[in-house]
Amino acid sequence: MTAGQARAGTTSQPARRPHVAIAVVNLPAERDRRVIRECLALESAGYRVTVICPRGRDGLRHLPGSQDTTIRPFRQPFAGTGVLSFAAEFAWAFLCVAWHLAVLVVRQRVVAAQVCNPPDVFWPLALMMRATGRGWIFDHHDLSPELYACKTTAPRPAVTRILIWFERLSMRFASEVVATNESYRQIALTRGGCPPERVTIVRNGPAASEITAPTTAGPTAGKKRIVYVGVINEQDHVDRAVLAAERLAALRGRDGWEMVIAGDGECLPALRAMVDERDLGDVVRFTGWLQAPEVDALLRDATLGIQPDVFSDMTNLSTMAKTVEYMARGLPVVAVDLLETQRTAGAAGRYVATGSGDEFGKVLDELLDDETQLAEMATIARERFTSVLAWEHQAAAYLGVWRRVAPS
Secondary structure: OOOHHHHOOOOOOOOOEEEEEEEEOOOOOOHHHHHHHHHHHHHHHOOOEEEEEEEEOOOOOEEOOOOOEEEEEEEOOOOOOHHHHHHHHHHHHHHHHHHHHHHHHHHHOOEEEEOOOOOOOOOOHHHHHHHHEEEEEEEOOOOOHHHHHHHOOOHHHHHHHHHHHHHHHHHHHOEEEEEOHHHHHHHHHOOOOOHHEEEEEEEOOHHHHHHOOOOOOOOOOEEEEEEEEOOOHHHHOOOOHHHHHHHHHHHHOOEEEEEEEEEEOOOHHHHHHHHHHHHOOEEEEEEEEOOOOHHHHHHOOOOOEOOOOOOOOOHOOOOOHHHHHHOOOOOOOEOOOHHHHHHHHHEEEEEEEOOOOOHHHHHHHHHHHHHHHHHHHHHHHHHHEEEOHHHHHHHHHHHHHHHHHHHO
């Protein structure tokens, strides 16, 4: 070692990895596949990552599948459906994220942070981070004003105005905004008032490396399987899938096919009761929440994917993660005719007008008997996933955002 090298201290010690934080409050980190992929991408680019999130598995402090991403969990004692309960939940989440982030900044020298909405209440933290020379990324997962309208029968105009205001502040005070599709990007430019150079599209979806090739027998050999994979909450309208199964049973009988509903959420108990009441237990099967390898195993041997989301301002402008999961396995999609669903699936999808059980049942019945059409749609789905939608394409854009905010 030369004297100059000794003085510089650059040869005996590795360069410090920039430490960054990600806050997500609507799911534990180990159940949010977008956040998992973001953490892995950051690790591969030389960042050290800590995730602040609600407590999931007891004692989990390391993100499964990662190199060394740590988890700082917090309890979420507030949950409900009314405005006051949501306000309490959001206030508690804000305090927890603020506390953990402050600890990370002071003790572990975090240089930048990303927050994933909803809710859109973290803009004061953006101001504080940027005031101290640290970057802040707003990862726009959901449209909070439209989501509020979906989850209540009588939206209050005052609440909607507050949500729009919070959304705008979240975008304006961020160093960069990550949008999940073109519609979200347009909202950031218009309703959010962001300049175009600060908004980057990073879509949802699995990496090509996560996908296992279909079985030799092919997805339509033996019993034909229609699948739903995702969250089962009120705004997801998974009851439409059950009604589609009921109509399909009336059209073609109960032999040779099944519908599998994979996921969890607040409406799962009611959905199970609905299946029992309509005597559909022999054709509708529930799996509960599945980990990524289990999702892959289910989808690669399926015949069709169903997306039962009905039209609303929220669903029309949102890209459903389940749609990309279906397409990654070459799975044709049956969905309501929504703007971003059409942009995502294109000719790999068949679209219905309103999403009634009758509409879904008839289209499913037609496709299950049309092997040629299914094969064509499967080819289109795989090609679109490989060329555009795979996480490998999205990770490049995502890391570009981080390199501008916190160079590694």
